[in-house]
Amino acid sequence: MSISRRPAVEPSHVDAIDALVAETNRPMEEIAEIYMRELARLREGARIQDYLVLLTSRHVRQALQRSGRGRLPRHFLTPLARPRNLTPVPTGN
Numbered sequence: 001m002s003i004s005r006r007p008a009v010e011p012s013h014v015d016a017i018d019a020l021v022a023e024t025n026r027p028m029e030e031i032a033e034i035y036m037r038e039l040a041r042l043r044e045g046a047r048i049q050d051y052l053v054l055l056t057s058r059h060v061r062q063a064l065q066r067s068g069r070g071r072l073p074r075h076f077l078t079p080l081a082r083p084r085n086l087t088p089v090p091t092g093n
Contacts, residue, residue, distance in 0.1 A: 016057045024064055064091050
């Protein structure tokens with residue numbers, strides 16, 4: 001991805017956007033748009049700016065999950081290992 005296509009924000013926000021792109025397999029433009037919109041909304045009422053990266057990333061993940069566009073957690077993607085021949089365990093009756 002070229003530098004010119006990345007949003008003009010602090011490096012920590014760029015890193016968070018890159019991580020969300022890798023995590024969700026969504027286009028940079030889509031994630032950056034959602035992230036920047038959420039960042040602007042959170043900045044308005046934020047008295048402490050230190051946690052904006054964490055909170056914005058969390059809100060973007062939640063928005064993607066609600067819309068069905070986010071990638072499912074890994075445990076949903078891997079099939080469960082099930083033994084074929086299950087024998088009941090005898091009880092002490």
